[in-house]
Amino acid sequence: MRKRYIVLTLYIIFLMLPIYWLLNMSFKTTNEILGGFSAFPRDFTLDSYRTIFTDPSWYNAYINSITYVVINTIISVVIALPAAYAFSRYRFLGDKHLFFWLLSNRMAPAAVFVLPFVNLYSAVGLFDTPWAVALAHTLFNVPLAVWILEGFMSGVPKELDETAYVDGYSFPAFFVRIFLPTISAGIGVAAFFCFMFSWVEMLLAKNLTSVAAKPIVAAMTKTASTSGYELGLLAAAGVLTLIPGAIVIYFVRNYIAKGFALGRV
């Protein structure tokens, strides 16, 4: 029993070390970083954070990222809900083929889609807006949301639907008032995954934007080029990208434990 907790603790320490090192770097001055190895910041400074919070090109990049991630999560989950219901409750013409085709998009490398996406979203006039990135990310998030939600919905007995129809509920009323609350854990988990995969993706987000909608993942690449190699600034920007993720995990922490088991995922 005790051996298990030692293994677990070691693993968690392994997970936390790079994050600690990032935090450590973000509180150092550039001189101290380049000066040599040190496990703790000697001249503790918040300069890097100050730069980020006062420079619009930095903090706007955060706002841009959060904008497209939220748009993407809402679109993905809202359109995936009825589709997942259809897959879990009905057979229809081409259902299996459609499901596999949806999943196959999860296997498409972003590198394959970069160039065509730039052409496509330029053509429809969305290039360099959060909408372009939000819509592009639905390519892999919608299939994932359908998959997760279908798992959760299949766990709900069909008698629930039938009883509701006998009680005189119409389909929309039943879906919104009875069915959605029943699978709220599944919606939480699906939203968590959509948020996660949209927040962490860089290749599409970077290439579908230029100035106006520049996301944080693209803004970070400039620390290496403009004024030398600013490791402190890079580290601070990195630390700030961890915060939305940490908040989202905190909200779904109970859903992760229960939720994963309920769905087939």
Place this chain on the structure above:
Amino acid sequence: MNKTFNNKAWWLVLPVFLMVAFNALVPLMTVVNYSIQETFGNNEFFWSGTTWFEQILHDEAFHDSLRRQLIFTGLILLIEIPLGLAIALCMPRNGPWVSVCLVLIALPLLVPWNVVGSMWNIMALPDIGLLGKGINALGIPFNYTRQPISAWFTVILMDVWHWTSLVVLLCYAGLVAIPDAYYQAAKVDGARPWAVFRYIQLPKLKHVLTIAVLLRFMDSFMIYTEVIVLTGGGPGSTTKFLSIDLVQKALGGFDLGPAAAFSIVYFLIILFLSWLFYTLMMREEAK
């Protein structure tokens, strides 16, 4: 569950169908279009048949990236799947520590991929990074910008850090879903821990393990951002995986024809191997 046949369900699927079709079919048509044509600019295109495909399939550089990619993905699966399963078995089933462990373990999954690269870049710097300095202090020469072995070690360690958590979460979900009755029955029979694992836990985990293998296979086969930030494909081109090669061709060289042919071959390899994994693991399950 017995499902009723009803073609009206298509109305429910329609929004998803239109959204994904817009995103997938239009670009895919573009890629196919480019892959069979030759262009000299000015939007003039000429039929070129299978030239680009032949060129890519006989390209030494493509063979090299494909070989590197297969070795990388193979190592990733060999390390992450058993490790993730082992960690999930170590997790507490209930109590206040469950949430803490889950949140800490899920954290790497929510780090943007370029930040993962930067993080390990800083971590592995030979003179001021914790990992780089640590390994050098042990007397082993380590420099991931110069030595291919160091670069590979860092890239693999980074991926293990980043993605093992996904395997842990999936396996943990599977383990929690096993009803207590199974364990009680095993206890009555006096089963040893190994027997409990082999005959109760492992069979029940087959479904989540299939998902874990598929997801880890696909994602490691598409790896781009973390590696480009960490090593840029170097030293030389020793960590240049398929996506890095493709992006260099498509965005760097504007060689649209060969890049498009590359894209299609790449996508087909992923589809084929995913199908193979899925079929093999499902056949195993059917036994």
